[in-house]
Amino acid sequence: MKTIDRIETQRLILRRWREEDRAPFADINADPKVMEYFKSPLTRAESDSFIDRIENVFEQNGYGFWAVEERGSGKLLGLTGLAPVMFQASFTPAVEIGWRIASDSWGKGYAPEAARMVLDVGFHRLRLPEIVAFTAVINKNSRRVMEKLGMTQDVAAGFDHPNLPEGHMLRSHVLYRMKSPVNHVM
Amino acid sequence: MAALETARLVLRSIARTDAQAIRKHFPHWEIVKYLTSAVPWPYPDDGAEKYLDTFLPKVAAGIDHIWGIRLKAHLGDTLRDEVIGIVHFHGADPADPEDVPTRGFWLAREHQGKGYMTEAVFAVNSYIFDVLGVPRLVIKNARDNIGSRRVKEKTGAVLIGVEPSAGKYLGDYAEQEVWELTAENFRRARDAAGKTGQGAT
Numbered sequence: 242m243k244t245i246d247r248i249e250t251q252r253l254i255l256r257r258w259r260e261e262d263r264a265p266f267a268d269i270n271a272d273p274k275v276m277e278y279f280k281s282p283l284t285r286a287e288s289d290s291f292i293d294r295i296e297n298v299f300e301q302n303g304y305g306f307w308a309v310e311e312r313g314s315g316k317l318l319g320l321t322g323l324a325p326v327m328f329q330a331s332f333t334p335a336v337e338i339g340w341r342i343a344s345d346s347w348g349k350g351y352a353p354e355a356a357r358m359v360l361d362v363g364f365h366r367l368r369l370p371e372i373v374a375f376t377a378v379i380n381k382n383s384r385r386v387m388e389k390l391g392m393t394q395d396v397a398a399g400f401d402h403p404n405l406p407e408g409h410m411l412r413s414h415v416l417y418r419m420k421s422p423v424n425h426v427m
Numbered sequence: 428m429a430a431l432e433t434a435r436l437v438l439r440s441i442a443r444t445d446a447q448a449i450r451k452h453f454p455h456w457e458i459v460k461y462l463t464s465a466v467p468w469p470y471p472d473d474g475a476e477k478y479l480d481t482f483l484p485k486v487a488a489g490i491d492h493i494w495g496i497r498l499k500a501h502l503g504d505t506l507r508d509e510v511i512g513i514v515h516f517h518g519a520d521p522a523d524p525e526d527v528p529t530r531g532f533w534l535a536r537e538h539q540g541k542g543y544m545t546e547a548v549f550a551v552n553s554y555i556f557d558v559l560g561v562p563r564l565v566i567k568n569a570r571d572n573i574g575s576r577r578v579k580e581k582t583g584a585v586l587i588g589v590e591p592s593a594g595k596y597l598g599d600y601a602e603q604e605v606w607e608l609t610a611e612n613f614r615r616a617r618d619a620a621g622k623t624g625q626g627a628t
Contacts, residue, residue, distance in 0.1 A: 248557040
């Protein structure tokens with residue numbers, strides 16, 4: 242499997258994960274602000290295992306959630322990328338786009354900048370017919386990025402996340418879709 | 428297609444609304460003499476529209492990518508915000524086994540000599556190699572086209588040959604240079620230049 246290892250944008254470098262990312266990524270995953278709309282912040286072991294799972298997705302699919310590094314400073318900002326949706330829902334099988342950015346780097350437009358390139362990788366290089374994104378209904382920040390990217394909410398495909406218990410405030414999820422702009426039939 | 432941004436430029440996918448700017452900046456002998464003789468000359472009144480009619484379907488099909496270059500300093504200024512040049516990437520047509528990826532560009536005369544094209548090409552090459560995953564480009568220019576050669580040299584292309592080019596250019600140049608640009612060489616040039624790809628300064 243030929244993997245996509247590096248994508249450069251104006252201010253960011255999206256790349257495969259390295260050992261030295263583990264500590265700063267664990268800090269990001271332990272930040273309650275970053276993890277407000279997840280079940281809970283992650284322990285160091287959980288964060289490390291997340292990186293292992295991401296790298297596994299790269300090996301199997303050629304793409305995954307890239308580590309996002311700030312150009313110049315080399316600081317790890319978080320992740321942005323693509324992954325096959327790992328649970329069953331009305332919209333699966335599907336490939337999702339996702340992002341997670343350190344809270345001290347919010348408000349700079351890093352998530353949309355990285356995500357725009359990732360969408361182009363998905364549509365123009367991987368030739369995916371569609372990319373989806375989902376988040377807890379109450380996660381307005383993430384929904385704003387989805388809308389900024391031009392993704393459209395599919396109200397009928399809203400769902401309860403199977404990994405969260407019934408009654409959990411984050412269980413109810415919204416689904417956003419984007420169809421490929423590439424017209425495969427000329 | 429995502430817009431590309433550099434220190435001084437914004438590159439957006441070309442649209443029909445750019446026809447007027449193309450008509451203004453493109454049909455000048457100093458520009459077209461270095462371009463393929465497939466460009467109609469004298470340039471007809473509807474030349475820009477014909478160009479867009481021909482290539483926008485290829486853009487929609489994901490085969491070609493065409494960026495219009497705009498100056499950031501002019502964004503939002505209704506009198507001056509317009510396309511001042513184009514970078515055209517032609518991806519290999521899957522239906523044509525002989526087809527190879529290539530890239531061409533032009534810049535309005537009054538904006539030449541300021542490093543804009545090198546800046547634009549760093550950004551576009553990043554997209555071609557990083558996002559589209561193209562392994563290698565073969566790019567050509569009339570031997571006399573020094574400006575184009577300089578852009579290629581700065582962005583990692585390697586001269587692999589000179590060949591006769593009678594009839595290939597509007598300017599009827601006798602020879603053309605053939606350059607190879609691999610993803611690896613481009614990335615090396617990008618790193619060495621300390622350029623930021625899409626944020627080249």
